[in-house]
Amino acid sequence: MAAPITIALDAMGGDFGASVVVPGAAIALERRPDIRFILHGDENVIAPLLAKHPALKAASEIRHTDVFVKMDDKPSQALRAGRYKSSMWQAIEAVKTGEAHVAVSAGNTGALMAMSMFCLKTMAPIDRPAIAGIWPTLRGESIVLDIGATIGADAGQLVNLALMGAALARAVFDIERPSVGLLNVGVEEIKGNEAVKEAGRLLRENESRQFTYHGFVEGDDLGKGTVDVVVTEGFAGNIALKAAEGTARQVASYLRAAISRSFMARIGYLFARGAFAALKEKLDPRRSNGGIFLGLNGIVIKSHGGTDAYGFAAAVELAYDMSRFGLIDRIRDTLPQTPALDTVAV
Structure with a gap:
């Protein structure tokens, strides 16, 4: 029998905090009984909610802190004020110290990314992490990244997104060579901004053993499931997500x-x-709740801040699956082996 997966939860994050996190964790535990939880947050709030779920209580530990990141806090402000003390930081730090395999938070996205980068650091040669989402399609599911971590990307960063997305697709979909497409305003090579066109050229000319480069894809290809991985920068990706x-x-x-x-x-x-x-x-949309922070030395999952317990449970189950799949090791194995990285300044 496999060892349990320990998940650190930012119990105070999101629009509804522990009132959604605790019942969401209880739902996830019913489906994945080998999860153990560390709940970071105000014990006076968490304990009464936990008492309503005996099985979850038996599988959980509370780490008390009365400091939490507000949804409207600026990332820099949250990092200064909440570092080492907030429920968000402590959940991430549990991954760094090895107490937890993965952290989940429904809190402020910018603060979560800033704290994750500061605490866990990025993998070499990644300089900008991404948020990847699992997208329902007519063919099943695809991976789309970046869906909101950073605005704008140069050609090298888009290539790195392709590498990380392909590694995730191999882990999640069990595909040896997933297909990867660059989101663009047309499929012709002359269309798009310079970063996208240059990234397309690099991916075409530097064939990878890790994935198959399909070429440019358009917005309607997201729902069709034309490729296994759709790569874009965070501005366009987040708009596409919210529009869907x-x-x-x-x-x-x-x-x-x-x-x-x-x-x-x-x-x-x-x-x-x-x-x-x-x-x-x-x-x-609750079925696909949960964005995966890629490019870090640890797994962090971002749940939608306004989701309910059912949606939060989906994010917890995604966290469980990413740990079971050995996502971090798969990405590390991918990055050094890709010829495109030798060509692109990253």
Whole structure:
């Protein structure tokens, strides 16, 4: 039997703090009974919530701190004020010291990235970590990165995103040579800004044993699942993510309105209830909750700040899977072996 996976939780992070973190951890434990938790935060808040979940309480330890990062704190301010004391910092530090295999927080994204970089440092030759998301598609799932860690990227940084994304795809999807595409405004080689065009040239000319370079992909390819890994910089990636989540909610709203429009529509719904339930599950953004910080010497998962317990559980399960897959070792094995890195200034 495999050893348990220990997950450090920032119990005070997000819009709802421990009131979502604790029941979310309880849901994840039901599905992954070999998880152990270290909950960092205010014991006076956490303990009463934990008492409602006996199995979770038995698998958890509380590390008390009454300092936490607010959602509107600037990253530099949070780093100065919360370093060594906040629930967010302590969850990350538990990964650094080896007490936990992975940290999960629904807190302030900028602060989480700043603290993660400061505490865990980046892998050589990565100079800018990325947030990767697992994206539902018509073919199954793809990986999209960066979805909001940093704004803008040069050609070398885009190549590094391709390397890390491919390593993640091999771990998650068990594909020996995943396909990688660069998000662009067209598939023609003459289109796009200079960084994207140069990254495309480098990936074409320096074939990697780790992945297959597909070429440029467009926005509609995200949903089609044209490639296993879609690479873009954080500004475009975050907009794409939020647009997809908003579209899913919009479609769900249209369906609810259509079903309740008339008596016959409601009758039709009764006959197609199973199909609608399956569609609702597919459109639920909580199922894909959790962004993976890539490029660090440790695994950190960012949950959506406004999610509920079900969504937070998905982020915890993602953290579990990344640790079980040995993500850090897979990325380390990938980076030195890629010819493109010798060509690109990083």
